Amino acid sequence: MSRPPGCPFDPPAEFRDLRADEPISRVRLWDGKIAWLVTRFDDVREVLADPRFSADMTNPGFPSHSAGVSVTRQKHPTFLNMDDPEHARHRRMLTRDFMIKRVEALRPRIQRHVDELLDEFTAGPQPADLVTGFALPVTSSVISELLGVPYEDHEFFQRQSGLLISGETGADEALEAFATIREYLGGLVERKAAEPAPDVISHLLEIERAGGLSRDELINMLNLLLRAGHETTANMIALGTLALLQNPAQLAALKADTSPAVVANAVEELLRYLTITHYGRRRVALEDVEVAGTLIRKGEGVVAANDSANRDPEAFGDNPDELDLSRSARHHLTFGYGVHQCLGQPLARVELQVVYPTLLRRLPDLRLAAPVSELPFKTKNVFYGLFAMPVEW
Template sequence: MSRPTGCPFDPPAEFTALRAEEPISRVRLWNGKLAWLVTRYDDVRAVLSDPRFSSDMSKPGFPSHSEGVAVTRTKHPTFLNMDDPEHAVHRRMLTRDFMIKRVEALRPRIQQHVDELLDQFTAGPQPADLVTGFALPVTSSVISELLGVPYEDHEFFQRQSGLLISGTVGPEEAMVAFDSVREYLRGLVERKAVEPAQDVISHLIEIERAGSITRDELLNMLSLLLRAGHETTANMIALGTLALLEHPAQLAALKADPSPTAVANAVEELLRYLTITHYGRRRVATEDVEIGGTLIRAGEGVVAANDSANRDPDAFPGNPDELDLGRAARHHLTFGYGVHQCLGQPLARVELQVVYPTLLRRLPELRVAVPVSELPFKTHMVFYGLFSMPVEW
């Protein structure tokens, strides 16, 4: 399903009719197989919270995003594609590093990253690309420091990550990219084993030495954290900035009240409105389950469309297709729901809460340098966003 022409922030228009008339419907995937598309908010939450729907991509019938994504995640699974109790065991290993209190303590350091990189960005010529010149460097520098990855290698892992989240890259190219990241991380782990630091890599090495995970599992986990830790939030920085610039009344309201409460609320509404995880949450039924009056049989795939759920008027009263920074949107499903909710959401929230008001304060005349119709959007990537966004200030 394609996004509406001229409306880069909206999900496919078909969702509106489906939510009203056929909220659980059959769809054909990229490989010709059929799956159930779930579009209503309550039904999406029901799927994501029901342990009878598996996240294991190796199970027959799983509706994978693409051939490239399927082969890498099946060969090198992480807790993202595990079910409990194995999922809980692996996820718990990282809870300490991404808990809210720990991430909040990083806020001053994140602010320092943002200020320094914005200094560099504004010192260059105009127009400048907000994606490659600011958004990606911010998120890459933050996740690199947290994990213990040298930031000077950011161009390498950004390039490989782009291949791994593409919906069009074939299995061979995807595996080459994945293996190159694993070998890069293997070298870092070997060095950290000799010279540990206060970072996630060193923490996971301790867990490995205790016998709780293997070296392969450690590398797969680090690859996921590195990839998701910079790519998702970078897309939200650029796309969220564009959404604000294209909604001047909302932009003016945020400028008028940049208080922590107003900024936090604005971030939640932008997360809901944009829903960059636009390929849906994928599951396969392990037994017969009835959702919203529809029987989904064991072995049938399910695409829980969280972008559609985030535009459901029953969950978000008023007009959910409008950006409204005053809306109470904290219950959105952008980070998923249930046991597989995004582990890094506290970090993403703090980064966005720092970036948006800093950008608006320091660049009050920020504007897009080309027509929005000329901007290249990531329609075929696992995470929606912009490849580039030339701006002036």
């Protein structure tokens, strides 16, 4: 399903009719498989909270995103595509590093990263690309510091990551990119084992030495954290800024009040409105399950469309297709729901809460340097966003 022409922030228009008339329907996927599409907010939450729906991509009925994503995640699994208890065992290893209190303590350091990178960005010529000149460097610098990855290698891992999350990357190309970044991370882990530091890699090495994690599992976990840690939030920075520029009244309201509570609420609404995780949350039924009166049989795939759920008027009131920064949207499903809810969401929230008000304060006259119709959107990537966004100030 395609996004409506001229509406880059809206999910496919078919979702509106499906929510009303056929909230659980059959769809054909890229590889010819048939899966169930779940579009209502309550039903999506029900599926994501039910352990009878598995996240295991090795299950033959799993509705995969693309050839490249499918082959790499099946060959090199992480807790993202495991079920409990194995999922919970791996996830607990990282809980300490991403807990809210620990991430909040990083806020001053994140602010320094943002300020320094904005200094560099604004010192260059105009127009400039907000994606490659600011959004990606901010998120890459933050996740690099947290994990213990040298920031000077960011162009390398951004390039490999781009291949791994593209819906157009074939299986062989994806495996090659995965092998390249695994080799890089393997060397980094060896160096970190000899010279530990207060970072996530060193913490995971402690778990490995205690017998709780294999080296292969450690590297797969780092690969996931590195890719997800910069790609997702970088897309939200650029796309959220574009959404604000295209909604002048909302932009003016946020400029008028950048208090922490107002900014935090605005971030939640932008996360709901944009839903960059636009491929849906994928599951496969482990047994026959009835959802909203529809029987989903064992082995059948399910696409829980969180982008559709985030536009459900039953959950978000009147005019859910409008950006309203005063809306109470904290219950959105952009980060998923249930046990697989995004581990890194506290970090993403803090980064966005720092970036948006800083951009508005430092660049009050920020504006697009190209028509929206000419901007290249990541319609076929796992995470929605912009490849480039030329701006002036």
